[in-house]
Amino acid sequence: MSKTAVGEVRPSQLLWTYGPGALIDLPNLSVLTMGVDRWDKERCQPIQEARLLANVRRVLGAQVESLRMPPFGERDVTSPTSAEALMGVPVKAFPRWLRCVKCGLLSPYDAGLFDLKKNPYRPEQTRFVHRACRGSRGDQPARDADAVPARFLLACRAGHLDDFPWHWYVHGGRSSCQGTLRFFESGASLQTENLWVKCDHCKASKNMAQAFGQAGKENLPACRGRNPHLDRFDETCEEDPRAILLGATNGWFPATLSVLAIPQSGSPLAQLVEDGWTFFEDLTSEAEVAIAVKTLKKTAQLPGIEQHTPEDIWAAIEAHRTGGAEVTPGDLKAPEWEVLTAPNPPTDYPHFMSKKVATPAGFEHCITRVLLLERLREVNALLGFTRVEAPDETVSEDPVPRAALTRGAPTWVPATQVHGEGIFIQFDLPSLVSWAGKESVKPLDDRLRAGHRGWRIKRRLNPDDGYPGVRYVMLHTLAHLLIRELALECGYNAASIRERVYADTTEGRDQAGILIYTAAADSDGTLGGLVELGKPENLGRLLRQALERAHVCASDPLCAEHDPSKDQTLHGASCHACSFVSETSCERGNRLLDRALVVPTMEHPGAAYFDPS
Incomplete structure (x- = not known):
């Protein structure tokens, strides 16, 4: 070649x-x-994220050694035939x-x-x-x-x-x-x-x-x-x-896993050592640590490590060897939920800086916590891809066969990391449980469930798997409405704002929250505009504006009357005019949405969680 x-x-x-x-x-x-x-593997810089690597190994096999960024080089080169010009x-x-x-x-x-x-x-x-x-x-x-x-x-x-x-x-x-x-x-x-x-x-x-x-x-x-x-x-x-x-857009769909870099150790230094353990596991002395830190500082592969002395880093390495636990694969969102809802969430970690603020006035009955994430890091890994149809739901279910990235078992997978900021909103569980049990909500839940079953049957999948529940659909729709509203004022490109919905109710879990955050590969992801809008006086206004806009859609009455059980689709009253967002912003590909669960609509005025009456 x-x-x-x-x-x-x-x-x-x-x-x-x-x-x-x-x-x-x-x-x-x-x-x-x-x-x-x-x-060229040697030109692909490794990314350290132990939790994501453990879950990639669960899907692709234990032979996966690392996550690596795609190769990139300088735009200005001296010769078009030089090695730098042909990097890629x-x-x-x-x-x-x-x-x-x-x-x-x-x-x-x-x-x-x-x-x-x-x-x-x-x-x-x-x-x-x-x-x-x-x-x-x-x-x-x-x-x-x-x-x-x-x-x-x-x-x-x-x-x-x-x-x-x-x-x-x-x-x-x-x-x-x-x-x-x-x-x-x-x-x-x-x-x-x-x-x-x-x-x-x-x-x-x-x-x-x-x-x-x-x-x-x-x-x-x-x-x-x-x-x-x-x-x-x-x-x-x-x-x-x-x-x-x-x-055509149906020619290639990525199958990915993503996690937020969250602290899981007792101190910032211990977390850095855990995140970058591949750099430290073979070191045998404090002198080698000093050399490794210089290299890491030049390559920017472990930001924050240069703030600690070699003596402290060596002590943290020894402590990790004697008492550190190996990261095991599992639910990607559960550890994030635990950190986001902790009584005192971390405020000083390199990739996770948070700040608690008051609940917006008028929403005290349904929102229990607002957390401003002044800095966060998201790491994404590519596991494979599909054609014709996008990966249907979660990678773990494998509803659509994934094409392989390599001839044999991969030893590494492409990954990217993006830095940004975000707003986490936790909702009141008793009010959500009471709302989900209302008689006016059950017909909508049944229609969404029937549409989900029909959608999976058409694709020869188990019709009883994968439906996340009416709580997820409501929170997911609200996240979309808020993304559309934030994009008008925060100063970010709408496609660079993403969501993570926490609504797992299985195995005794009781999650109820949404995280809306920016995810850009450069400094554009941390301009501060999104965090500023998360302050109580701004967030309350934006929530009210988003809910007011959602009452009537430009496509009504067709949008409000859409019945997913009749055409085997995965959304109810939802369309591009009211609640769809960019495909890169949504974790479900604009599926499982219904604004009738959030605000009263012409067809279903009594099923809304945010009911002004």
């Missing part, structure tokens, strides 16, 4: 948008990110089939008809060209013409991705004809009915509308089990392949 720089993306995008197996749509060509086993992740051109923009020639790029034009000084201008093209009628002077990726692909729910079977499709199955194919458009619009592929030799032709829906099942071959990011084929695949468009 040649080393040719073809563009650039942000490191965080390699986790959420352009990870292994994902297509990157560049200005002149399309490339696919290769598997993690092709990445390996990609390959995909799909293989290209189309000439002048004559419509449709052919794989390795058939010898297309050339790659490299531009080391402007990598984004690297492109394929059709040599000596004479136009669609063959009567123009021979000159190179741009070739662009074919816009159709095949994908399946098992994560496989393949080139569109152009010869099979146009000839109606296996054929000995190997004539040149042409792709052309007819009509004024670019609907699939007006897109055609034609064979120059046998004159067979077919429009692309027959590749989708029920017709697609009859005109497309079985899935070959292709994993182009791993350069291999799976032996069998029972999923039906579907035609998708190049650049």
Whole structure:
């Protein structure tokens, strides 16, 4: 595989948008990110988060040694051919089939008809060209013409991705004809009915509308089990392949785990030693500690450790060896809930600085605590990905098969860490229990549960699993309403505000809270705007504004009358006009929402938790 720089993306995008197996749509060509086993591990800086690593091992196996950031380098380099300029992740051109923009020639790029034009000084201008093209009628002077990726692909729910079977499709199955194919458009619009592929030799032709829906099942071959990011084929695949468009959002969905960095030890130094134990476990003396601290300070891999002396760090290491407990996998949110609701939450840890404030006036009956998180850190790890359909609910359930990141068992996984600030709101348990038991709430709960069952049945999943309960739906909807309101005033991009909903009622747990926080990879995540709005005088006003806006939706009465039990969806009275947020902001992909549980609506005026009457 040649080393040719073809563009650039942000490191965080390699986790959420352009990870292994994902297509990157560049200005002149399309490339696919290769598997993690092709990445240069030495250029991937490790991230220390023991709690997340333990849970990644639970899912992917004990052989996972570390979490590592994607490689990144300086934008300004002295030479486009230097090692710094070629730093990044390996990609390959995909799909293989290209189309000439002048004559419509449709052919794989390795058939010898297309050339790659490299531009080391402007990598984004690297492109394929059709040599000596004479136009669609063959009567123009021979000159190179741009070739662009074919816009159709095949994908399946098992994560496989393949080139569109152009010869099979146009000839109606296996054929000995190997004539040149042409792709052309007819009509004024670019609907699939007006897109055609034609064979120059046998004159067979077919429009692309027959590749989708029920017709697609009859005109497309079985899935070959292709994993182009791993350069291999799976032996069998029972999923039906579907035609998708190049650049479509259903081509790649990340399956991730995320945790908040929370203190679990008795002192800040003990917590730092626990978080960075991989750096300290092999040290044998105080002198080695001093050298390690200098290295950590230069690389910024364990912020805060430089504030302590080597003597104190060595003592903390010895204490951890004799009495430190190994982090065990488990519920990711339970430890966070314990810290957030502790009588005296930590205020001086490097990645967790909190401050208790008063409850907003007028909400004392339903809110018991407001905690301002002046600094927090979120760590995310990529476990795999899906295609066609997003990971349905939680990674532990594995409702949709995840495609692998590597050929074998991974020894490390890509991860990112973001710093930010947040507002934690804890709700009154007795009032929530009383509300959930109201007769007016039960019909809505039944409809949501029925929609959830139908949604899972359609996907051949256990219909009795995964429904989080009406408390979760209410808190989740309120979090969305508050995110939309905060985005108007806090100064952050709406997509950089996220949520964590704590509503677990299983195994004796009784959680009832929401955390709304910023999560940006740079200093934009800690500007202070969100914490300022969490103060009682501001939060009360924002809550009242959010609840008032939610009473009537621009899509009412259709939104208010939506019944999830009839169309097997996962949301009730909820839509883009009232409570949907950015996909990156929601932990459930805009599922399990119903504003009728939060405020009175036209269809259900008596089921709201926040009832003005």
